[in-house]
Amino acid sequence: MTVRVLVCDDQVLIRTGFVTIIDAQTDLEVVGECGDGRAAVELAARLRPDVVVMDVRMPVLDGIEATRLLAGSGVPDPVKVLVVTTFDLDAYVYEALRAGASGFLLKDAPPARLLDGIRTVAAGDALLAPEVTRRLVGRYASRVAPPPAADGSPLTPRELDVLRLVADGLSNAEIARALVLSPETVKTYVSRILTKLDLRDRVQAVVWAYRTGLVG
Known part of the structure; x- marks a missing residue:
């Protein structure tokens, strides 16, 4: 079964690169692309992708809030979101997880890791960049609840x-x-x-x- 992907990134060159890499796979298909979080929410409602590849820092509506609207607690028909960003910062991981993201990768990861991440998230699993898993999830967990x-x-x-x-x-x-x-x-x-x-x-x-x- 082909995995339907929506790519959201405000940098055109990066977005185009993601689209090219993803569309070259026989089991993945880019069904839409956009440059801000508001457009991502609107496109996802219309196109119903299996996975949204989401940047963090974007105009109009940032990727964290867009993720919350797509996959957050209480959303009736949540969409799986893979957050991909250049920023390896604790706050972004914390907020992405709180917002309902199923995965987190850095943009300097090899293309194969991005593709594997999309497949992993689409299959119902979750993915965290190995560089941040233990260091950041541990801190996040300690802040959530006793x-x-x-x-x-x-x-x-x-x-x-x-x-x-x-x-x-x-x-x-x-x-x-x-x-x-x-x-x-x-x-x-x-x-x-x-x-x-x-x-x-x-x-x-x-x-x-x-x-x-x-x-x-």
């Missing part, structure tokens, strides 16, 4: 093992190798974890792991 008691976790010991590795930023394939499991089994464990904890995606699972003291 941690609940970890011993009240409904997870099995094996599910806790998987969650620890998810929180370390490992992919399903890497977790499978570490625990000597098949990738399909790991995917099942991750899905079970999200269901038991009533979490939307891997980003929220990582936050939960930090808040409960499972990792830190």
